[in-house]
Amino acid sequence: MPGLSHINNVSMLYLPAVLLAAVRLGRGPAIAASLLSFLAFDFFFVDPRFQFGVGNPSEWASLILLLFTAIVAGQVAADQQARASDARAREREAIVLYDVLRLMTEPDLEPSLRAVAERLRAELDLAAVAVELRDERTPRRFVAGDEPALHRLGPGLASRVLSSGRAPTAAQRAGPGRWVRVIPANAAPGVPAQAGFASVPILGDGTQLGSLQLLARADRAFAPADDRLLTAAAAQLGTAIVRARLRRDAAENEALRRTDELKSALLDAVSHDLRTPLASILAAASSLRQRDVTWSDDERAEFLASIEDEARRLDRLVGNLLDLSRIEAGALRPQVGWYDAGALVDDVLGRLRHVTAQHRISLHIPEDLPPVPLDYVEIDQVLSNLIENAAKYAPASTTIDVTLRRADDGLRFEVRDEGPGIEPAEEPELFASFHPMPRKAIRSASGIGLGLAVAKRLVEAHGGRIWFERPNDGGARFIFVLPLAIAA
Amino acid sequence: MSPSAGARILVVDDEPAIRRAVRTNLHAHGFDVETAETAAEALERFEHLRPDLIVLDLNLPEPTGLDVIRHVRERGSTPIIVLSVRDAERDKVAALDLGADDYVTKPFGADELLARIRVALRHLARPPRGADSVFRTGDLRVDLERREVTSGGRPVRLTPTEYELLKAFIAHPDRVLTDRMLLQQVWGADYGDESHYLHVYVARLRKKVEDDPQRPRYLITEPGVGYRLLLADE
Known part of the structure; x- marks a missing residue:
């Protein structure tokens, strides 16, 4: 059948176009390309030429086969491509999350959060990123990005509450200062309404610890893959922040305990050191006052010398203590x-x-x-x-x-x-x-x-x-x- | 000369000034005084001299005063009066629990130390109480054979626990008894940390035998340490 082999040979020309569309553009365009090649083939190569329609019914089989092959190949290629890009996205996600985790293991929370903000900004090529913590006494934010972008990202929590008129939460009210509910006439709509802005809550320990706020570069938006990455990063941040706070609390308790230990060691040492000469003085002086004994001159002199020596020793001790406190106060x-x-x-x-x-x-x-x-x-x-x-x-x-x-x-x-x-x-x-x-x-x-x-x-x-x-x-x-x- | 004169006393303290003052004073009161500077020296002196009483500073460098008490108690009942810096209640209790007889807090007056030494030596001179079935001090009279207690001539009714507690005090008059010692004697060996039981019963006992429970004459509190049955001056 010369017609069939003819069709088959020429159809090979169309398949690469379909595959290319699948790899580059995905599933839908691949189907469109398949249909297009089907029609083009019918139009140009199947008799009657230059019109849609098939003269020889036996050529139908070839045409359908061509369409089928194109669609299946296109779908397989598109699938493969989607899987590959998904894998790439996940790999990137894993790397970013690992970086977040690594940055958060630093002992200090604040530089870590700043580094995380910068890392996310660089990874997603954003204009600005802010990590805002709100359950502390005073809300704090850690930012990455240039000034104008940060400005567009919007003000911090405190002024946002003022402009949006939302009441502060109990945790915020517990902070220093007084909260006054003010609703300005030109209350700006919340910044989140802006395009290219995303705010992802940071959760930890069952409460919202803060949020991750991101601003894309002009005329760019967030892709679904970015959303997934950001949600995962925010979850990671939440756990890390909770852990960092626990660590900080433990360190503070340890420091307090050590200070207490130090204080009691100091008191122990000082009270012992001061009382020892006092004991000798009191023992000698009370001996001298006893009326049931007559002290010889030598004994009397010995008691008196003891009182004098120990009083001097006490004086040196007090002098040392005073010196030390003056030294510690930097007044020496x-x-x-x-x-x-x-x-x-x-x-x-x-x-x-x-x-x-x-x-x-x-x-x-x-x-x-x-x-x-x-x-x-x-x-x-x-x-x-x-x-x-x-x-x-x-x-x-x-x-x-x-x-x-x-x-x-x-x-x-x-x-x-x-x-x-x-x-x-x-x-x-x-x-x-x-x-x-x-x-x-x-x-x-x-x-x-x-x-x-x-x-x-x-x-x-x-x-x-x-x-x-x-x-x-x-x-x-x-x-x-x-x-x-x-x-x- | 006092009845206790001539007793041999070992004074253990690492402070030369204290050693000197105590030695001179006790010597002037007719005691035969030996001194030691460290625990090791104290134990060596103890073995050689067999003193009648030991005045021991707890706060010695290793080995400590507590080690000395342990060692001496393994060998007999030589009275030990502990010297310790104020505020070290835990040390005092540990020393008394190990078998020290009394304690004097530093800084101390010479009379105070002398009085404690005399009390400890008096116990030594007195025969054990077992033979004597009637205990008397001041207005308080306890007939151990008939389980009769009178205070100022009027009979006092005690519960069995109160009576046991009083008996524990009578067994060691004038000695500091730690909470733990009293609890174990009255309530049994499993007790030791339940000081609140003891405080309640001492308060009840005071109400029954003291003229003024707020200012007890017999059952004296040793703050942070325990109690002492004070004998009235005869």
Whole structure:
């Protein structure tokens, strides 16, 4: 049958057009192309030519076959194409959602939301994107896009309520300030009515947390695929925001708990430190008042010395506490003058002679030391704290070395004891003020902690530095260096 | 010279000034005083000297005062008076529960410490109460054999629980008894945290045996710690 093969050969020319229409334009155009090729074929190639109609009935079969083939091929191709583009859309969706998720795992909610807004704007090629949170005390929005676009996106929630006349929700009313219901004469219709604008609610925990507001570029609209992506992104945001808030609440609770712990550790330490000398004073003073005993002169002197020493110790403690609070308040200014450091050391040791009575003091002070710019009272306190600690922690009849020496960066003060030394675990916290410590450690560390914290702050206020060294042959060595020039 | 004079007292405190003051004072009152600076030293002294009484600062670096109490209690009933900084009620209760006899809060006056030492030593000198079936202090008289309680001569009717509670106090006169100790003695070993039971019964007991329940003479509250049956001065 020459006619049939003739039709079949020529029909091959039409199929690519149908397939092209299917791939490019989809299902409907593919059917239209099929019908069109059917008609064109009938018109041009089937006798009688140049008119619609079929002369030879046997050619009907070929024509119908052509139409059928064109439609089926077109539909298969269009299907395939739709599936491929759907897969592409889903892949994009997955990538965007993954990005949203990744951005939201950042510890801070605000930069994350801003980054998410920017990511969505870039992905969908939008003019502006805003993430608005409304259940906080004050509604906040995080935006991406340029100024004019943002302006077109509309004002924030507060002014929108004013212009639309909608009553604020309970959560909004709970915020600071007063809500007044004002309905302006020219109340603008809600921005959402605008074309190219989309607002997707952000839900989480069963409530609306806010909304995702988007503005397309001029003369562009949102595609259904975009809608699906935005809904998914908003859901993702909702979960992430709820999680971030829970995380923040947990962190706040933790911080509060730590502050509480710190406060009670501080109170524990301070009350113990203050009461210990008080106990000695009270025990000695009440002994002296007892009438059923006659005290010898030596005993009386001993009680009195005890009262005096412990009162001085109390005074140093109170001084440290006050210094620390002044330092923490940033109100510490050394009254610097030029002094002989050797005389200062002698002074301190003289004042602490009762404290160090059980120890041997070994002094190393070179003759030719230059005068040092320092606040006499403050550096006196630093040295007192170091020497008092040494006397407190080193057993009786061991030696406490006090050494002054010139160093490259200034004048170096060293106090070294033969006590048990400092545990490596304690070292990093040594100069910290009132770090929370396990209960049993507070006792042994409270005095030292306070004294060293104060010493560090005072030395640093002089532009110097203080540190701890572990001598090879045991004990502890505390060193501080004061610069020989007045710090600017 | 007081009857308790000559007793050997071990004073344990890591504060040299306290040790010195307490030692001088107790010595002047006729006691034989030894001191220790750490818990380890205290235990060593305890083994060697076998003191009649221990004055113990709870707040020692490791091992702590509580470890000393535990150790001493494993070896006998040497009275222990605990020194502790105020506001450390939990520490006091822990020490008393472990078997310390009394506590003195720092800062303390010399007379207060002396009085507590004398009370603790007096118990030591007194024979155990079992033989003596009638307990008397002030206006209060309890005949343990006949279960008769009189206050100022008039009979007092107590419920069985109230009577058991009074008996628990009488078994340890002048000693601080923690809530837990009293609960376990009167209600049984399963009790310990139900302090409110105890407070209710103490209040009822006071109403019945005290002249002025608002200002009790016998059943004294030790704030945050427990109660003490105070013996009237004879």
